[in-house]
Amino acid sequence: MPSELSHLGLEFGQQVYQIIADLLTDTVSPASLSAMEHGVRETLLKLGNFLLSTWLALQNQRYPDPTIPCRCGATAQYREMRPGVLITLLGRIAYRRAYYLCATCQEGTYPLDHRLGLRPGQMSAALEDLAAQTGVQLPFGQGSDLFAQLTLVRLSPQSMDTATQAVGAERQAVETEWIATSQDATALLDQERETPPVARLYGTLDATKVHIVEPSDPAASGWRDLKVGAWFETDAQPPAQPDDDAWDIQARDITYFCDIQEAADFGDLLWATGFQRRAPRAAELVFVADGAPWIWNLVQEHYPQAVQIVDWFHASAHLTPVAALASSTAEECAAWRKKARDDLWHGRLTAVIAACADLVTTGDQNDPAQQAVTYFTNNQQRMDYPTYRARGYQIGSGTVESGCKQIGTQRLKVPGARWSLAGARKVAKARAAHLSREWQPLVQRRVHLDRAA
Ligand SMILES: [Zn+2]
Numbered sequence: 001m002p003s004e005l006s007h008l009g010l011e012f013g014q015q016v017y018q019i020i021a022d023l024l025t026d027t028v029s030p031a032s033l034s035a036m037e038h039g040v041r042e043t044l045l046k047l048g049n050f051l052l053s054t055w056l057a058l059q060n061q062r063y064p065d066p067t068i069p070c071r072c073g074a075t076a077q078y079r080e081m082r083p084g085v086l087i088t089l090l091g092r093i094a095y096r097r098a099y100y101l102c103a104t105c106q107e108g109t110y111p112l113d114h115r116l117g118l119r120p121g122q123m124s125a126a127l128e129d130l131a132a133q134t135g136v137q138l139p140f141g142q143g144s145d146l147f148a149q150l151t152l153v154r155l156s157p158q159s160m161d162t163a164t165q166a167v168g169a170e171r172q173a174v175e176t177e178w179i180a181t182s183q184d185a186t187a188l189l190d191q192e193r194e195t196p197p198v199a200r201l202y203g204t205l206d207a208t209k210v211h212i213v214e215p216s217d218p219a220a221s222g223w224r225d226l227k228v229g230a231w232f233e234t235d236a237q238p239p240a241q242p243d244d245d246a247w248d249i250q251a252r253d254i255t256y257f258c259d260i261q262e263a264a265d266f267g268d269l270l271w272a273t274g275f276q277r278r279a280p281r282a283a284e285l286v287f288v289a290d291g292a293p294w295i296w297n298l299v300q301e302h303y304p305q306a307v308q309i310v311d312w313f314h315a316s317a318h319l320t321p322v323a324a325l326a327s328s329t330a331e332e333c334a335a336w337r338k339k340a341r342d343d344l345w346h347g348r349l350t351a352v353i354a355a356c357a358d359l360v361t362t363g364d365q366n367d368p369a370q371q372a373v374t375y376f377t378n379n380q381q382r383m384d385y386p387t388y389r390a391r392g393y394q395i396g397s398g399t400v401e402s403g404c405k406q407i408g409t410q411r412l413k414v415p416g417a418r419w420s421l422a423g424a425r426k427v428a429k430a431r432a433a434h435l436s437r438e439w440q441p442l443v444q445r446r447v448h449l450d451r452a453a
Helices: 009-026 033-058 111-116 125-135 140-151 157-182 185-194 263-276 293-302 312-317 320-326 330-345 349-357 368-382 385-390 398-410 421-435 439-447
Strands: 067-069 075-088 091-102 200-212 222-233 252-259 284-289 307-310
Touching: 009 033, 033 091, 075 125, 091 111, 125 140, 125 157, 125 421, 125 439, 140 157, 157 185, 157 263, 157 421, 157 439, 185 263, 200 263, 200 293, 200 398, 200 421, 222 263, 222 398, 222 421, 252 263, 252 398, 252 421, 263 293, 284 293, 293 307, 307 312, 307 368, 312 330, 320 330, 320 368, 330 349, 330 385, 349 368, 398 421, 421 439
Parallel strands: 200 284, 284 307
Antiparallel strands: 067 075, 075 091, 200 222, 222 252
16 A cells, blocks of 8 residues: 555555445345446445545645635634535535634635535536536436436436536626627737638527526516527538538537527627637628528628628528419429529529519518518528629538527427526526537636635
8 A cells, every 4th residue: 555545544445345345245146237237336436435535534634734824814723624515426425624714804714625626515516517518418307317327426407407507607707708808999909919810700690489487577488589699610612503412511610609688788799709709800701690680780780891691591491482372283383483493593683582572462461472572672682692602602501500509499498398587598508608619618617616716
């Protein structure tokens, strides 16, 4: 035994021996390999729990310093050893550590908690990390069950929720910092001076519905828009023909961001995340999105230099309900649609609008042909597809848009799910960070939380 472990003594070895012996003697003839695997895993968890407890106990000095400096500048006195409980990847750990009290400011401190980032009574940073990674992928109930099977540590659905929201709150704090930086003129100048420009940066915006239930605030309740955006880069060329298979835009370095708030506030986040991606410095900035007016208003306000493109699939989808009005025969409807789609692809917007206008009947808001006329007229500047293709711009937001949808629909739009506004925002933000591969920096901030406090 290495000398630093020698004072652990014989009892240490006996306890390790006992944990292993319990397994081997309790089940002399196991029923199956599965039972053996499970038994060994349970035993490893017990051993791990014992090791972590012992290791923590070794962190205490045998004779604690009688005094330590206090934050206030005075001196804190050693009072006693106090117990605490940690909830870790190795189960619950009971431990003891020195407690100091400052007579001047009356603040009590646990130096060991600060040094190691211990959070008595709460999940450890490592446990919280894994629980939150599960929580961004699965409903908390399902996540809790899977988590217990994978780790042998049982966390309640409520704890999965707490962990996920904690990471979401961290992301929210980071975004607040980003917003402050992006509105700081000095930071803007620094970016101009110091960072090389991006050649071509893409942006997209979208929205999905989330069911919010706020018993104390009926106005905030109901189906609310979760606004989602993404920044990305790609070198892939757009397809030469609309029916080509080359629609995978191969987006890389995707940054997702989202919130449930009014468009004007969301604009701050759009600007701040764009600043992080050096959007103001991009030689070419290209937005591809559907035709929703709030989207183009925000783009126009914050990035007037950007090329605005209505996503090809959204644009061409507007022709389908109109084609159904063209004839009573399926063949003629298909022929109408093919012709209109061809005109759209080649940028003949006047022809597209005229073809739709021919089919207007009532002319009111429910007339699909009238809707199409309005849509194509309002967005025709954003549908110059031949020019975009010639410049090599992506005209479909495809995979990135599905990522935007994933934040809302796959996780927040679970049947029967009811979210508080704060809960939905934090879980969505955690999920956006996860999809953006920005998880680790958030977890690192959480690790250092107690040390900074
Ligand atoms: Zn003090």
